[in-house]
Amino acid sequence: MESGQGQAIFTAECTHSFHFSCISNNVTYGNYVCPVCRAKWNDLPFTVPSYNPNVKDNFNPNPDNQVPQPQVPVRSRSISEREPILFSDDEPLPSVTVDAASSASPADLQNVSVKAIPERPAIASSESVPEFAVLVGIRAPSLSEHIHQFHRAPIDLVTVLDVSGSMHGSKLALLKRAVDFVIDNLGPSDRLSIVSFSTRARRILPLRRMTEQGRENAKRSVNSLSASGSTNIVEALKKGVQVLEERRHQNPVSSIIFLSDGRDTCYHGTRFQTFSSPRQPPQYLHLLPVSICPENRGTEDHSQRQTFPVHAFGFGTDHDPLTMHAISDASGGTFSFLESYEMVQDAFASCIGGLLSVVIQELCLMVRSASHGVEIKSISSGRYASEISNEGSQGLINVGDLYADEEKEFLINLAVPVYRSIEDEEDDSNTTSLLDVTCSYRAIMSNDMIQIDGDLVTIRRPKSPSPLEMTISLEVDRQRNRLSAAQGITEAQQMAETGNLMGARALLSNRRSTLLTSASGQAGDGLCLWLESEMKEMDGRMASMQLYERAGRAYALSNMSSHAYQRATTRGSSVPGAVESGNFSFGASGAAHHGSFNAYATPNMANMVSKSHQLNKTGDSSQTKQ
Template sequence: MEREAHSLKIEKILFQAKSDYQNVMVFHVLVIGEGDGGVMREVARHSSVKQIYICEIDKLVVDRSSSSKLIVSTTPPPQTDQLLTAISLLFRNSKLSGIFSNRTSKKNCAICWSNVTTGQGQAIFTAECSHSFHYPCIANNVQHGNLCCPICRAKWDKNNVPFQFSGITHGFADDEPLPFTSPAQSSGPQNVTIKTHTETSAIPAADSRPQYPVLVSICAPPLQDPDGEVRTPIDLVTVLDVSGSMQGQKLDLVKQAIKFVIENMGSSDRLSIVSFSTNSRRVLPLRRMTVDGRESAIEAVESLVAGGGTDIAEGLKKGTQVLEDRRQRNPVASIILLSDGQDNYCRSPSQMLKKLPASIRSSDMQHEIPVHTFGFGNDHDAKIMHAISEESRGTFSYIESVGMIQDAFALCIGGLLSVVAQELRLTVRSASHGAKIVSIPSGRYVSQISDDGSQGLVDIGNMYAEEVKQFLVYLLVPQSSASETKTSLMDVLCVYRDLASNEFIQLQSERVEISRPEFCSPTELAVCLEVDRQRNRLLVADAIGEAQRLAEMGNLEGAREILTQRRETLLASAAAKAGDSLSNMFETELKEIRDKMASMKLYEEAGRAYALAGMSSHSRQRASARGNAEGSCLAMKGRKQLATKAAGRASGGRSGAATLAAGGFGGKGGPKGKRSAMDHLVAAAGDSDEADDMSFALFDGGSFDGGNDVHRGAFETPAMVRMVQKSQRKNQSK
């Protein structure tokens, strides 16, 4: 049996002495842990045990137990007359009696023997024979095939126990069956959109460009019914740290956050809950979030109790097994992992990655199980949590304060509950002789260039509703032999599985071409806002990664210098001078990370996690929580300041703005009913309210509803923002 470690506060020592064998103490707390008590606790879990004897050879313990009003039997149990004494643990009139009394008492759980009265913070199950037990205790009993009451031995109806019992199962092949029809399949397909922007509208015919950027933007369609269940259902597993450091307010707020997740899942969605500390435990099997399923899930959440060490790998293995062993599968599957402490068994990311199940390390888009990790507080191991998310195609979020847990979860599930496309692959092909693909910076998305630069691929995987992915494709553009003509640069194709129709759809955009006049006007050579913005984003992502690497080496001065230099470069860009809101956010991001690298103490407390969360977000072009980052829908301050800075730059750089190519994601002028990026920039110079909206436009460059005062950071989708707002309203109503 494993040895266990416990800590306790002793209110008062009632007795203390030293026998021939040990130190003996009596105090106001009973600890059942190592030795006899630990053995007894495990034996007592088996309902076939009728009575328990502890045989004690230490006379001092026996004498003291007698004087403490314990019933002590000196009659040896049958066939054990060689033992000196047997103590039958039936307490009476002692302060310990409320903790450890007659196992048949209606006030106590007959499995763990602790109190089962309501109001103690634990879920209680009352059987048809009227005996009550802690929910996790009896659920575990039932899962092992025991359908009899541990007290009266009454046989229970297998359909009226905490979880459905279908005999002994192997692994976790006990997921609740899916409904016959999926709500997402009742609607027709909505196509992903592809847009392209060249850096300039023309290149002189006599010039060549060794690294000419073309921006490819992919935008997913919106949800057809944002407030209903006509969407793709999900199988979600939450893997929760319940180690000793989670006691008190931390665990209470995590429970609250998981309840929020439960409330916002639909009847076709399924949820499983796994807890881990020194060991891991599946608290809830994969159940549909129907009315009954939600009640069971909430009871399971309430049963969580903090204690023990931290073994993240064990929790992830069990959470992954829940998904691997499913008999049926929803189209989307994901794991949410939360931890607040240092892992006791893995001291480095490399050690942790070796322990991860192969299924969450797979690069196969068809069997994608992303793990979205949440580092809670200043003591968690940000490097390990970040490594897990990167390896599994998930995101890493940094929860700086306890009050942010629910909102951070809301941001994540807002995306998970809005997946509209899967297995998305972007293909670009050279469209003329001499034009070659040189590079495609793609972050953590797998990309490759083949056929001597004639073709490039990027595997993107799943996409949330209205999510935008943007990639700069750098081309070698040769000289043109004939002026006043156009050069064909490349063709862009996209293949993905549409989840509304469950069909594969292939799209092809218009061929990317560029004019080749003999001489170019200043307007033709003007830098495109969208291209420059994406170049700024890549600049920032590289700067964060390089600064974080230097900080880990202890070179904080070098890290701050990198961030300062890149910030100056960003501010000198055409987009920043024109007052581009996203470029302004990126500048603020560099400044915040630099401030968190002021000292090694500050870096280790907050800077490391903040930087890694930023790297995670940029590498996947997907929103993640980062403390109280300015510009995010999670932020509670700093919105007007950012808007003012953006408006000021636009006002001071009108001439620069006038040379920029117009249009947000929708191209010149944008989609019908939406204003172009140029319109926003011009309006920002003289309208502070419009500037406030403009500074928090989506990353696509300006799609927003100006009347709703919606604030979005980079990569935050409308579905994410709606869920965060729902969480914030719920918190405010309490």
């Protein structure tokens, strides 16, 4: 009213403004597109009719008026209608019958497997070692095909989708197709909500179960999307979090898939950006909810809010990788870099292949010193929270959810003292117990907390170990190589941000040489070959500052995200799970990617990507025939 000097002004989602009385009359007669740019509107201006309980047609409050009043057909209105103030309208969860949940046989109810491997099998009895590594690994059980829906945790998934003006044309069409693929692969116990954003964010689908009717409603919502306006990342994520925070019912797994092809144009350059460098995540991250950025919690906020992982997808080469990586990293999610628009469906397929196979929750790995004088010095746990307590006698790693067949490996560095035997110091049969390893977790099938005890880790303490006993374990060596490569990429990325591309490339070259001359590298280990190709690819993307800013920065950050959580991410043109074992695919710089390790992809991820490929082939075949 103020800007219209007494007349109400309606500003459409395409940003064009009109006198309310003029445009509402235009819409009343069935014109649902902008008169200026012809963009289709989802939010329509309307006048709230007066309500008369004695009149059957409340859209015509004057029954004596003989002139028929034009009405907006119900089917033409936005699927989402008007957003409620609170998002407590989520669809109730289905009740699972006891017979269905207990249909699994005992053979199907597998436990987490735990392994612990010392750096070498023996230490001389007279020797003290300040840093002796023990590899501790865990592996989740597999999913059985015939009880798949009961064996995994159902999910509440919110997709937060960029529909700003830059997403017009084929990009938006490919995004719609990818979201349709996600919809088709969710089960009736899974629930989906869709938030779209441009200048502002809108929830276009409440949290609904993906039954046959739910899928139909979800696809209609996706089909209604149109591209226009600017990019408001802050409001988009706030709305996605609101869906999860205000729901009445909760599935065991909650997650957000966030895709954008641009930078935030609503907060970027404002007072929130004053102290931020263009090469640092923006200051406006402090505006995001605590449930995706826990560090935003104030000193007086002692609430134990659930954290929702945000799996962020940077679409194309114009997105903001620093911001998207910072958001995903803070929330415990992953950051993927989609260099080609055509790969968005495969990238989504790989991601939901993991999310739809959660079989273990709240997993906690515990290690305890098993002998006096054996002290835990450090734990290499990446971004998983870890702590050492009781003067180095106890360590803890909080892992959380595990996908089916997913593996995590951690190096525990110990200080091992000189061996003292009261009975016989010359006895070559002496041993030292190093670690007790246990893990606890919540099983999806029974919802019970289960504890698994690993084998006691011991080493021999002969007076003079044989050369074979001094040989470094290949599994420990390959894990050291992984940590070295991950650290190298992180340091190279930091150097590149300061403009020191020459130093960054030299660092990567040195790490590659060290890796290839290591014991596991010489043995042709698949992980080592993959790490070497990743660093070679990163080197190629640092050939110039222009190339680095266009494709190297996002590639490095997606790589860092993957190693930090030992979880698959799409990086550049490589989708995890898409390469057959032993084959090669090629990235932007021409470096080969060896598939024998396959970038942390689980079998369920690979199966989902294969399903996406098959669907694409079917679609291409149909178009060719037409």
